[in-house]
Structures are given as C-alpha cells and as structure tokens.
Amino acid sequence: MQAEPGDGTRDGAVAVDLTSCDREPIHIPGAIQPHGMLFAFNAGNPALISVSANVAELAGHPPGDLLGRPVGGLFDDRSRARLLAALGQAELTAGPPVPLCLPAGSDTAYDGILHRHDGVSFLELEPRTDESADSHAFFRRTRGAIKRLQAAATLAEACAAAASEVRQITGFDRVMVYRFAADASGEVVAESRNDTIDSFFGLHFPPSDIPAQARALYVQNPIRIIPDIHYRPAPLVPDRNPATGRVIDLSYAVLRSVSPIHLEYMANMGVLGTMSVSILRGDRLWGLIACHNLAPRHVSHDARQACEMVAQVLAWQIGVMEEASVTRHGLKGKAIQRRLLGDIEQLRDHRVGLIRNSEALLELMGASGLCLYGRDAVTAIGRTPPAEAIERLVDRIDREGGAELFQTDRLGLLFPEMAPFAALASGVLAVPLSRSPPRRCMLWFRPEVAQTVRWGGNPNKPVTIGPHGTRLLPRESFAAWTEETRGRARPWESHEIAAAMEMRDLVIDVILRKAEELERVNTQLARSNEELESFAYVASHDLKEPLRHIEAFAGLLADSIRTMGDERLGSMISGIEASSRRLRNLINDLAEFSRLGRQAQPLEPARLEEIVQEAKLDLRQRIEEAAAELTCAALPTVQCDRNQMRQVLQNLLANALKYRHPGRPCRIRIFAEPEEPEDRRGDPGAVAQVRVCVSDNGIGFDPKYSEQVFEPFQRLHGPDEFEGSGIGLAICRKIIQRHGGKVGVDTAPGIGSTFWFSLPLAPIAEPRPARSFGEGEGAA
Amino acid sequence: MERDTQPPCILVAEDHNHDKFILTEVFSRAGIAADLRFVSDGEQMLDYLYRRGPFAEPGRAPTPRLVLLDLNMPRLDGRKVLRMVRADETLRHLPMIALSTSESPKHINEAYSIGINAYLIKPASIPDYVAKVSSLWKFWLETASLPATEVARP
Numbered sequence: 001m002q003a004e005p006g007d008g009t010r011d012g013a014v015a016v017d018l019t020s021c022d023r024e025p026i027h028i029p030g031a032i033q034p035h036g037m038l039f040a041f042n043a044g045n046p047a048l049i050s051v052s053a054n055v056a057e058l059a060g061h062p063p064g065d066l067l068g069r070p071v072g073g074l075f076d077d078r079s080r081a082r083l084l085a086a087l088g089q090a091e092l093t094a095g096p097p098v099p100l101c102l103p104a105g106s107d108t109a110y111d112g113i114l115h116r117h118d119g120v121s122f123l124e125l126e127p128r129t130d131e132s133a134d135s136h137a138f139f140r141r142t143r144g145a146i147k148r149l150q151a152a153a154t155l156a157e158a159c160a161a162a163a164s165e166v167r168q169i170t171g172f173d174r175v176m177v178y179r180f181a182a183d184a185s186g187e188v189v190a191e192s193r194n195d196t197i198d199s200f201f202g203l204h205f206p207p208s209d210i211p212a213q214a215r216a217l218y219v220q221n222p223i224r225i226i227p228d229i230h231y232r233p234a235p236l237v238p239d240r241n242p243a244t245g246r247v248i249d250l251s252y253a254v255l256r257s258v259s260p261i262h263l264e265y266m267a268n269m270g271v272l273g274t275m276s277v278s279i280l281r282g283d284r285l286w287g288l289i290a291c292h293n294l295a296p297r298h299v300s301h302d303a304r305q306a307c308e309m310v311a312q313v314l315a316w317q318i319g320v321m322e323e324a325s326v327t328r329h330g331l332k333g334k335a336i337q338r339r340l341l342g343d344i345e346q347l348r349d350h351r352v353g354l355i356r357n358s359e360a361l362l363e364l365m366g367a368s369g370l371c372l373y374g375r376d377a378v379t380a381i382g383r384t385p386p387a388e389a390i391e392r393l394v395d396r397i398d399r400e401g402g403a404e405l406f407q408t409d410r411l412g413l414l415f416p417e418m419a420p421f422a423a424l425a426s427g428v429l430a431v432p433l434s435r436s437p438p439r440r441c442m443l444w445f446r447p448e449v450a451q452t453v454r455w456g457g458n459p460n461k462p463v464t465i466g467p468h469g470t471r472l473l474p475r476e477s478f479a480a481w482t483e484e485t486r487g488r489a490r491p492w493e494s495h496e497i498a499a500a501m502e503m504r505d506l507v508i509d510v511i512l513r514k515a516e517e518l519e520r521v522n523t524q525l526a527r528s529n530e531e532l533e534s535f536a537y538v539a540s541h542d543l544k545e546p547l548r549h550i551e552a553f554a555g556l557l558a559d560s561i562r563t564m565g566d567e568r569l570g571s572m573i574s575g576i577e578a579s580s581r582r583l584r585n586l587i588n589d590l591a592e593f594s595r596l597g598r599q600a601q602p603l604e605p606a607r608l609e610e611i612v613q614e615a616k617l618d619l620r621q622r623i624e625e626a627a628a629e630l631t632c633a634a635l636p637t638v639q640c641d642r643n644q645m646r647q648v649l650q651n652l653l654a655n656a657l658k659y660r661h662p663g664r665p666c667r668i669r670i671f672a673e674p675e676e677p678e679d680r681r682g683d684p685g686a687v688a689q690v691r692v693c694v695s696d697n698g699i700g701f702d703p704k705y706s707e708q709v710f711e712p713f714q715r716l717h718g719p720d721e722f723e724g725s726g727i728g729l730a731i732c733r734k735i736i737q738r739h740g741g742k743v744g745v746d747t748a749p750g751i752g753s754t755f756w757f758s759l760p761l762a763p764i765a766e767p768r769p770a771r772s773f774g775e776g777e778g779a780a
Numbered sequence: 781m782e783r784d785t786q787p788p789c790i791l792v793a794e795d796h797n798h799d800k801f802i803l804t805e806v807f808s809r810a811g812i813a814a815d816l817r818f819v820s821d822g823e824q825m826l827d828y829l830y831r832r833g834p835f836a837e838p839g840r841a842p843t844p845r846l847v848l849l850d851l852n853m854p855r856l857d858g859r860k861v862l863r864m865v866r867a868d869e870t871l872r873h874l875p876m877i878a879l880s881t882s883e884s885p886k887h888i889n890e891a892y893s894i895g896i897n898a899y900l901i902k903p904a905s906i907p908d909y910v911a912k913v914s915s916l917w918k919f920w921l922e923t924a925s926l927p928a929t930e931v932a933r934p
Binding site (some may be wrong): 549553559584 | 796805880
C-alpha cells in the first residue's frame, strides 16, 4: 500500500485489506507527526538534504530555503554550540536530548534528538516540557520502578508492576503488557488503568493487529509514540536522499508518521493518544508495553527513556522467571512422576496410577486429555476424541512413518478426517510406548485455540464503518483470525515434550517390569503345574499296584470264606472289596485329571451334535437303566478338542442320570444359546461364544454349592447315596477353562439343575441356518 | 526235550512276591496243572534261559513252553530281556506274553513292536484274573501249535 498520509488517500479512495497491511512499507512513510520537526543531513556534511514541511510554520523558514544549508545555521550560538558538541560525540544516540531553541533567538525550547541511520544523520525536535529538565525525577522514578519490578515473585506480578510503573511515569489512562504467542497473536497479560477506560485484561488479539513489518520495526526501535492520532502528517521535503536516490528511512525516527490503518484502528477503539515500548528478549519481541489514552497525550523523551528502562528490566525479569518456570515445571514433573510411580507400584497397574494422577498430569502438560492406547485397551483421561477416532489416528501416525514422536498443533489440517474433533484435539503429542507394531502409545490432546481465548474484539459493540471498510475494526479482524486459527492449538513447548518423554520412560519401565514379572510367574506356574500333574500321575500309578493286590487278596479270601459259609466274615470281605473298588475309581479319576493337561489336542471346529451322539452312545446302558428321555436341540459347531468335549458331555449327562429324581421320569434336555459377553467394550475383537446347557429335572441342590461342585473331590452326597469320586465336574471345568470358556450351574433343590458351559464358536460360518440355533428342539 | 508226562513249564518273570502268590492261586483256581517257575528280574531270567549260575544244575531250569513277562522289573527290565531273546538265534521263537498293569496304548504298542506275542493287563478282580489265565492257557497250550524249542547249552 503506497497510500501516504497527507496526499489525499486518507479519504478512502484506496482499497485496504488486512493482507495489504503486511506489505505496507511503514518505515518509509515520507512524513512525520507534526508535533515536532525533522532535519536530515548526510553524515560528515552538515548541509541539510531534507526537512519536514512544518518547518515553515514552526521555524519560520520555508523548506526550500533550508535545503543545502548547514544544520547549525538554524540556531543561535548557544544552541548551535550544544548541537555541534552533541554531533561530535561518537555515539549520537548516547547522550541526553540537546536543548535547542527555535526560531533562533526565541524562547521556544525543543528537545533535540539525534540519530544516524542508512548514512543519514537525523535531528528531530520535540517540544520541551518542564519535566524534561528534571533529570533527578528520571532517576527517582526508574530506581523505584526497578526495585518494585525485581520484588515481583511471578511473571504476572512483574508484568503488573511494569504496567503500573509505566502508567505512573506517563499518566496514560490504560497501560497493558501485551505478550506475543508463537503465531504472533497476542494477549493482554497485565494491565493498569483508571476508571475512565475499559479493561482489555485477558483479551487476545490476532496477529494482523500488529503486522509483521511493525513487529520487525519494534525490534529495531523499541519505542513508538503517537501523541494525537488525528494529526496531519508533515511530509519530508524532499522524501528522498539526493545522494542515494532512496526514500529516507525513518525506522529509528521518534516522529515517524504511522500507518493510517493503525490510526483508524486506534480511533475505532476510541483511543486518541498511544505509546508502545518493546519488551525484547535478545532479538525476540516477547511483547509490548502498550499505552492508551482517551485524549491526546505526549510523553517527554526522558519519560520515554524511563519506560524503556522499565521494559528492559521487565525483560530481564521475564528471562529469569521463564527459566525458573521451566525449572519449576521440571521439578513439578519429577514430583508428579514420583507420586505416579508410587501409585503404580502400590496399585500394580499403570493405568489406574495415571487415572489417579490425571489432573496433575494434564496440568503439567498443559493438555486437556490423555489417552493410553493399546490394541487390548484404550484408557482415556480428561477430554479426548472417541476410542475409534484415536484408533484411526494411531494407524495414521503409524503410516506416516515410525517417528519417535509425533506432534502437531493443527491435527485437523494435517489429517482432515480428524477435523471434526478440533475442539478436543487440535494439538496432539503422541509418544510411542513400543517400537514396533502392535503399537502402544501415549497421546496428549490440546483443544483448538479459538476454544480457549477471550476475544479482544468486543462482539457487542455496534459495528462502525471506517473509511477503509469494516475489516479494520478490531471485531472484524478477530473474525478473520478465528478463521485463521480454526483447528489450531497452542504449540507444544520443548519442556512439555521433554516431560512427555520422561513420562513415557516411566510408563515403559513399569510395563517392562510388569511383563518380566508376569513371565516369571507364568514360568513358575507352568513348572509347578507340570510337577503337580506328573506327581499326580506317578502317585496314582504307584497307588494302583498295592490296591490291585488288596483287591486280589480280598478276592482270593472271598472265595475261601464263601465255602466256609460264615456270613460275618463274608460281609467283612465284601467291605474290603467295595472299599478297594471305590479307591480304584478315585485313583483312576485322579490320573485322568492329571492327564488332562498333557494329552490335550489342538482346538478344531467340531459339530457338537455329533459329540453329543457319541457321549450318548457311551452312556447307552445307563440311559436305558434310568429310562431317561433325552432331547437334544440343534447345536452349533465349536472350536474344541473333540475327545475332551466328549468327556465333558459324558460327565454332565452321567450326572444328570445319576442324580435323577426318584419320583418322576428322568428328562434331560441339551440345548445352546448365544453367550452374552460381559464386557464387549474392553475387547472389541471378542470371538462369539455359545453357551451349551444340559438341563435335568433331577433332585437339584442348594445353589450355595454351585461353585463348590466344580472343585476336585467335593461331593454333596455321601458315597452310600451315590457312587463317584467327585472329580467329574472338576474335570469338566478344567477342560472348559482350557477352551477359554466358563462352566456354571443353575439349580433348585427338588426341581432340577442346568449345568452349562461356554465355548468359542468356530470361526467358519456354520452351514446350518442361524435361526435353528436354540430353537426347534428335536427328540434325540 | 522234557518228558511228556511232566506238566508244561511256564516261566514267570515277576519281581513282586504278592503277584507271584496271586498268580499261583489264580492258576490253581483255574484248575491248570502247570509247572510255574518264577524269576525276579531280567538277569535271573537270562540265567534261567541260558542255565547258568543258580540254574546251571541239571533239572533246575526246565525249558519253558511259554514266558509270562512283567515289563517293569528292577535291574534288567522286561523290554530289554525281550529284545535280547528276540536277538538270540536259539531263543527267538520262545512265545512271550506281557503281564502288565499299564493300559497305556503307548506301552502296548511298544511291547508289540519289540516282539511280544501278546499283551495282558493284570486284572484286579480274582474272577477276571482266573478267566484271563484260563483262556490264555486254552489258546497257547491247547489251541496253538508252538515251535519246538531247543535251549542253548552254556
């Protein structure tokens, strides 16, 4: 935008938009603010090459008369002597302003401010005020300000102190400390004001409000003042350096005329006088001390210097405090880690530990959500996208390459499929917990910035149309900024990333330690199981031999005794024989039980109906004895060890026959129903299961024993009532557990029992239509 | 060759005295007149078959028509003895029947694969035992034609 104040463009003939703002060459406006005068001459040659046009009114010389004349010729002897002395200094800007009177011989005093830039020396004259003379006041003010600033304990306190000091020095209605974010948007982090003006504290301003070249200028020239925004600029005559042909660069001029866009912006806020002082951390513009006044206000050179000093001290304080804050953040992180580790060890579960410390963790990371992602489980803390979205995100991150760490502050822009979750997850920091897939990772989430800031543009204010259209109103520029920051989060800072990595190391340590422990326990268990099984087998085998001898001798004795015809002796020998037989059954069952683990076959699809038929055939004789009516519904194909499954069904059927009710015909029904998974959410890939039931109308039993009946050698009835070792159901349970299923019983004394077990369905779809499953019982 | 008037000799390799007693009783109750000779382990059995050591004295070790062999014996066990007998030209035709407590198919198959002629599981009940021994006798000594056995001289 080449529009220059004073050449008519302020009347609105030129189209202005916000992007043109970024291109406006504000350092070469070709004009100054008219409350002072500017004289320019080439270094080493006092002949004036350019003056501001207002010298005609203020100094009584038309610009044309002055050009080419030595600068000193303007002043009386005393003023000239002071000026020449100042010009003789090696560093022009180092000294205090030079008191000069103009026109020569008058009492109108000015502060002469010198600087050199781009081969040109500048003398700027600003009206001298009374306080300009009082150098003691300057020291008193700055010393007090520095003391109070250094007493501040926190960054916020330091900023507030700086704002308050600057307001005391300058008398502005509102003094703010404005902090730039990484995207150059800003926030008012401290404020000092009187009652006549609104508060801007906590408000955010979009980057376009202080465009890039303005920010660059603030780095070069830390102070800018506009005593009256309604000024008429005084053009430079001429605006080019005749020696170089270049437009004269006013980057360091205090009187530099500012952008009309800026003036309009200020006018729209109702501000007539402003000043801003840069807060510089090295070459980085950390922020500004921005001053607003409802009426025009000029600030003397000395007061400005005092403000600059305040800004510098604040910058040092900020440096110290930012370092301290990173250190504190680190310490806090360590403390949280220690507590987390303690909790994890105590609770023996890193997930529960993380949940317990979630608030502190989220605060530490400046995140609003955390998710621990694993194929087996997704643990979400705080505000996170749904598990399916996280799963897709992790897949996507995986595909993007096996980076050690993934971070973004604009997830929705990177992966459009994640855009709908911008409000929850515009910022993502994903830290892998395992190197190779299946992936486990820790994800931190940050919301969209727009969700977290208070707007500086007051949406309740009526829109006033300025000469450059509505876009220059603060409110409108915010609307533009909202668009710009949509889907973007506050970026992850390096110390936050470091904290996340530390948290990762901690969790990995815990996971690894747990895995090792688990493996050790498993090995031990497997070994002791093996030992137990082989012990049981050997024991039962070795028990069998003496028992066989007892039985044989009893048999031999029985033959001899029967011929003697002694009934008492006969019943004794029968007792020995019966006991031996029972012992033999027990030992056989024990051997069977111990063999289960060792003779296991791999699980294969098998038709349950066929297995039921085999079991029925095995029990043919007993079914006939009991005159039992046995019906079998359609049964599915299941994943099983066929022999073991036959054993389970044999046992359950044999029980149903054995414990039949003496007062009614024995009826046994075998049927299947779909098993309701207990927790589908925890395991989305769960295999469908079926529940197979063997239901009888027998004697039943008290349901309080329904767990106990599955324990080995637990019997509910005396051996004289019913034969059996009491291991059949224990064998069933062991087999079903091996198949990944469960066993149970629903029973009522005197009514009957339904023993059931669950099994995984065969992965291959069964040819039989599903509707017949569990329906249409047919007589077996 | 033994004289025909003598009852047929059956050599029983059995380490357990109870089993020897029971087997003797079972033979008697089955009404079988057999000349039961017992050895307690594999080494004794080889001594008997080769008529050496305590069996060197003439008449101490009549040639058996049938051997009943417990497969699990101390020192030299039944399987090894069986292998050695099958490897010996002069003994390999000797009918040998396993008497065992093991029902394991693995044990049964193994015994047949190294040359057992039949595998009997020792019954626990006396009537069962008597029935098994009777049919064993009927088949091997009254039904089947056995090879003529020459026993090697030391």
